[in-house]
Amino acid sequence: MLAIILPIIAVIIGFTIALIFKPVVNNSIKLLLSFSGAFLLSVIIFEFLPEVYNENTTNIGIYIMAGLLVQILLEFGSKGAEHGHMHHQDQGSFPFLLFVSLCLHSIIEGFPIADNQDLLYGVIIHKIPIAIIISAFLFNSKMSNIKSGIFLVLFGLMTPIGAFLKSQLIFLQEYSTYVNAFVVGVLLHVSTTILFESSKDHQFNASKFTVILLGIIIAYFL
Numbered sequence: 535m536l537a538i539i540l541p542i543i544a545v546i547i548g549f550t551i552a553l554i555f556k557p558v559v560n561n562s563i564k565l566l567l568s569f570s571g572a573f574l575l576s577v578i579i580f581e582f583l584p585e586v587y588n589e590n591t592t593n594i595g596i597y598i599m600a601g602l603l604v605q606i607l608l609e610f611g612s613k614g615a616e617h618g619h620m621h622h623q624d625q626g627s628f629p630f631l632l633f634v635s636l637c638l639h640s641i642i643e644g645f646p647i648a649d650n651q652d653l654l655y656g657v658i659i660h661k662i663p664i665a666i667i668i669s670a671f672l673f674n675s676k677m678s679n680i681k682s683g684i685f686l687v688l689f690g691l692m693t694p695i696g697a698f699l700k701s702q703l704i705f706l707q708e709y710s711t712y713v714n715a716f717v718v719g720v721l722l723h724v725s726t727t728i729l730f731e732s733s734k735d736h737q738f739n740a741s742k743f744t745v746i747l748l749g750i751i752i753a754y755f756l
């Protein structure tokens with residue numbers, strides 16, 4: 535049940551923050567993004583990845599790499615929206631490819647969150663800054679409010695739909711370990727890209743380093 539409600543709340547929080555502060559993507563959002571990347575990566579490394587390998591399924595690494603590759607393909611469509619990038623050219627029309635890629639990513643990351651509480655938190659924390667950035671992009675775009683609203687509502691529903699599908703489809707449950715390994719690959723790529731892009735100029739930034747360290751420590755003690 536939490537896996538259905540919390541991702542929706544995360545998008546609402548992100549939307550509200552964007553609405554109140556009308557941010558140009560500023561430094562505090564970048565810090566929040568860095569924190570979320572470190573937190574998500576730590577949950578994967580500390581909990582989710584060992585869990586997947588513990589199942590002793592052969593060739594599990596192949597599924598992890600498959601997830602990673604699919605995420606790379608999705609980012610050709612989304613232009614990196616799922617890791618907080620808006621390289622998308624705004625033409626005022628509904629950004630269909632961006633939308634579909636982002637939704638596919640969100641459904642996939644929803645699959646394991648009902649069975650894994652820590653990963654649920656990781657995905658929620660990851661979703662808030664992304665929702666802020668997407669909302670800010672939609673506010674600033676030439677798109678109509680109705681189109682922007684549809685975009686946000688559907689985007690908000692995708693991860694809960696993923697969690698719901700996992701609970702309903704026997705196919706996904708039977709191959710649960712493979713599905714989880716695939717999601718590990720997807721989230722590994724997203725979280726490491728967030729961290730990588732947060733220090734693009736390789737300038738040491740104390741506050742950024744602190745929030746990254748904090749993300750790791752909190753995830754460890756969760």
Ligand SMILES: [Zn+2]
Binds near residue numbers: 613617619
């Ligand atoms: Zn990017």
Ligand SMILES: [Zn+2]
Binds near residue numbers: 616640643
């Ligand atoms: Zn995501």
